[in-house]
Amino acid sequence: MESKLALQAKLALLAATQRMSPEQRLDAFLMHCQLMMELRLAGERIHLASRSLPS
Amino acid sequence: MRSTGVGQSALLLLDAIAVLTSERVDYAVIGAMAASIYGVVRASIDADAILSLGAQKQSDLERTFRAAGFQTALRLGDADDPIPAVLQLTDRFENRVDLLVGLRGLEPDAFARAVEVQFQGVALRVIGREDFIAMKVFAGGAEGLSDAKSAITAAGGQLDLALLRRLTQRFGRAASDSLERLLNGP
Numbered sequence: 001m002e003s004k005l006a007l008q009a010k011l012a013l014l015a016a017t018q019r020m021s022p023e024q025r026l027d028a029f030l031m032h033c034q035l036m037m038e039l040r041l042a043g044e045r046i047h048l049a050s051r052s053l054p055s
Numbered sequence: 056m057r058s059t060g061v062g063q064s065a066l067l068l069l070d071a072i073a074v075l076t077s078e079r080v081d082y083a084v085i086g087a088m089a090a091s092i093y094g095v096v097r098a099s100i101d102a103d104a105i106l107s108l109g110a111q112k113q114s115d116l117e118r119t120f121r122a123a124g125f126q127t128a129l130r131l132g133d134a135d136d137p138i139p140a141v142l143q144l145t146d147r148f149e150n151r152v153d154l155l156v157g158l159r160g161l162e163p164d165a166f167a168r169a170v171e172v173q174f175q176g177v178a179l180r181v182i183g184r185e186d187f188i189a190m191k192v193f194a195g196g197a198e199g200l201s202d203a204k205s206a207i208t209a210a211g212g213q214l215d216l217a218l219l220r221r222l223t224q225r226f227g228r229a230a231s232d233s234l235e236r237l238l239n240g241p
Contacts, residue, residue, distance in 0.1 A: 011208070014095055018209050022092045022181075026174040029091040029098075030065045036098035037062030 056124065056146060057175075064150040068102035069177050071144055071152050074123050078116065081107035083169040083182040085155070085190065092172060093184050094205030101151040105182070106142075107166050108156050113140055120144055137193075160193065160226040161186070184210060185219040192234045193226035204237050 017025060057066040065088060075082050086103030108116065117129045126145040132138045140156040168183035182190070184206060191203035207214065216238075223234045 010095075010205075014205055014209050017091075017095050022172045023174060025091045025096055026065070026088060026172065026179075028096045029088055030063065030175075032096055032098045033064065033100075034060070034062035037100075041061060 058146050058148055058150050061148050061150070062098075063148065064100065064102040064152060066175070067144065067146050067150040068104065068152045069175060069179075070123075071104070071120070071125070071154065072177065072179065074120055074125075075104075075106070078119060080116065081166045081180075082154070083166055083180050083186075085182050085187065086153075089182050089187050090191075090202045090205070092181055093187055094202055094209055101153050103153045103155065105155040105158060105161070105165075107163070110139060110156070113142065113156055117142055158190070160230075161190070162222055162225060165222075184213075185215055185222055188214075188219055189222035189226060189230070189234070192223055192237065193230045195230075195233065200233065200237065203234075204240075207237055 017028075020028065056070055057063070058070075068084070068088070072082065082104045084102075084104050086101070087097055087099030088102055090097060106116075113129060117127050120142070121127050126147075128143045128145075130141045130143065132140060137159040138155050138157070139159075142154040142156060144152040144154065165182060165186040166180075168186060169180040170183060171178045172181050173179070188203045188206050191199045191206070193199075220231070220234065223230050
């Protein structure tokens with residue numbers, strides 16, 4: 001099912017991205033990748049810590 | 056090496072490009088970095104580029120990268136694989152660069168159509184918009200088609216539709232049909 005609201009949100013995101021210069025978009029890409037990887041590693045650490053807790 | 060931690064595959068790519076430039080190997084950045092330029096910014100574990108390189112030079116290039124301090128792995132595709140080989144580069148933070156050694160269907164002129172984009176003080180060669188969309192349509196899948204659709208929408212009236220259709224046709228009938236669905240869809 002197509003959501004009109006989801007489509008509008010996607011188009012707004014696309015328009016916001018296109019207002020940046022190509023160089024700014026690549027900088028944003030790098031920052032986004034770093035944040036996502038740090039988030040993933042934090043999740044893994046929490047998962048490992050919770051497994052090591054006594055039940 | 057520029058990378059100082061995780062999530063910096065784009066910086067590892069810059070190191071790789073320095074080697075490619077000194078070896079006079081033509082390249083074009085593709086994948087999520089190109090998607091960030093033509094559509095929406097999305098995260099990716101790796102950074103990708105496609106090379107204009109003969110099969111006989113793959114091993115030499117791998118040796119050059121290894122001598123330059125990269126961790127390398129050269130993976131060869133099957134006979135029916137549209138990608139003949141991938142040279143994978145990694146660093147100690149598990150950042151990863153995939154260098155595609157060719158792509159069946161890609162027009163050789165794609166390297167001449169690549170556009171220059173500044174990134175961290177380096178002039179990167181990025182695959183052209185129409186070549187990018189054609190490749191993404193060919194790649195298919197939810198992500199590939201979403202990237203292609205975003206690039207089409209963002210381009211507005213700037214797309215060279217005749218070029219796009221011609222480039223996509225080179226990847227086969229299924230790719231052409233997918234492109235028409237994207238062009239005519241909501």
